[in-house]
Amino acid sequence: MTNKIDYGFGAKNNWRRRVWNTTSKMLSFKKRKAVCLYLANETDIDFQIATQKGFDPNNLIAVNKDKKIVENIRKKKRLAFCGDIFDAARNWPENMDIDFLHLDLCTGLQNRVLETPWNIISGKLSPDAVICVNLQRGRDSQTNEFRDKVINEPNIKSIFGDVEKHRGKLFFISLISWLAHFAKIYSAKNGDGEIDHILISLEPNNDGLYWARFQTWVKLFNNPVFLTYKSKDNRNSRHGVTMDSVIFQMPFQINCEAYSEPTNDKAKNSLKAISAWRTMRK
Numbered sequence: 258m259t260n261k262i263d264y265g266f267g268a269k270n271n272w273r274r275r276v277w278n279t280t281s282k283m284l285s286f287k288k289r290k291a292v293c294l295y296l297a298n299e300t301d302i303d304f305q306i307a308t309q310k311g312f313d314p315n316n317l318i319a320v321n322k323d324k325k326i327v328e329n330i331r332k333k334k335r336l337a338f339c340g341d342i343f344d345a346a347r348n349w350p351e352n353m354d355i356d357f358l359h360l361d362l363c364t365g366l367q368n369r370v371l372e373t374p375w376n377i378i379s380g381k382l383s384p385d386a387v388i389c390v391n392l393q394r395g396r397d398s399q400t401n402e403f404r405d406k407v408i409n410e411p412n413i414k415s416i417f418g419d420v421e422k423h424r425g426k427l428f429f430i431s432l433i434s435w436l437a438h439f440a441k442i443y444s445a446k447n448g449d450g451e452i453d454h455i456l457i458s459l460e461p462n463n464d465g466l467y468w469a470r471f472q473t474w475v476k477l478f479n480n481p482v483f484l485t486y487k488s489k490d491n492r493n494s495r496h497g498v499t500m501d502s503v504i505f506q507m508p509f510q511i512n513c514e515a516y517s518e519p520t521n522d523k524a525k526n527s528l529k530a531i532s533a534w535r536t537m538r539k
């Protein structure tokens with residue numbers, strides 16, 4: 258199930274292109290219309306690649322917690338939010354949806370990353386938003402036990418094949434297991450009998466139906482893409498680090514309002530200003 262790319266040179270740039278290409282294909286509408294929220298560093302290379310690929314510069318919103326990085330991006334007259342990307346996703350203005358959430362986290366699969374599925378789901382995503390999560394293999398000994406359990410679980414093996422150390426697969430599995438554990442699905446069907454509306458209830462449920470629910474959730478996510486590449490390690494130039502990612506499309510919009518964290522007014526106001534600026538430029 259893994260699409261392995263392992264380029265010796267320019268590996269990250271190849272990966273970046275692959276991510277924006279895969280996203281264009283997964284989006285169910287024209288990429289020019291897609292509003293993208295992405296983690297950026299000072300070079301903001303994703304902006305360059307995304308615009309080359311046909312994404313609209315006015316729909317690309319860079320995010321970083323670091324004020325200096327954000328100021329530098331804004332100096333280039335680009336849209337940028339300063340703060341936590343999950344805060345941005347949860348406090349998103351009503352007049353736009355997030356169509357692509359690009360989480361180039363670059364950390365190991367630490368405990369706080371395992372909490373991320375909830376942070377993703379409670380963001381204001383469009384009904385079939387595309388999500389990318391990129392993680393480093395290693396520097397995550399705190400989740401050794403979790404990873405061993407997942408890798409050796411026969412039910413996981415039968416669905417995902419060999420998970421080995423792939424942090425993108427492990428992240429995706431943690432998202433599915435989170436949903437299977439907490440979220441009962443109530444589906445509403447349209448006239449053709451197709452599921453077009455799904456409601457979930459968030460209650461821990463340890464009954465024997467867990468794996469059946471797990472399988473149902475996996476089937477709802479259509480063909481996630483798993484990638485791997487080697488990156489230079491700034492701290493140790495002789496050895497590269499292995500990076501794993503997953504790109505998937507949300508099968509539907511989940512209404513988490515009742516379970517959301519309190520509003521962050523500072524983030525909300527800043528995003529309103531970004532939205533107004535974006536409207537003016539369009």
Ligand SMILES: C[S@@+](CC[C@H](N)C(=O)[O-])C[C@H]1O[C@@H](n2cnc3c(N)ncnc32)[C@H](O)[C@@H]1O
Nearest residue numbers: 296297298302320321322340341342361362363
């Ligand atoms: C790996 S870099 C992004 C690189 C970029 N995608 C590229 O390819 O050039 C991630 C940046 O986001 C910041 N960051 C990590 N998690 C964040 C979060 N939850 N909210 C905001 N910024 C975050 C990190 O400090 C880092 O500067």
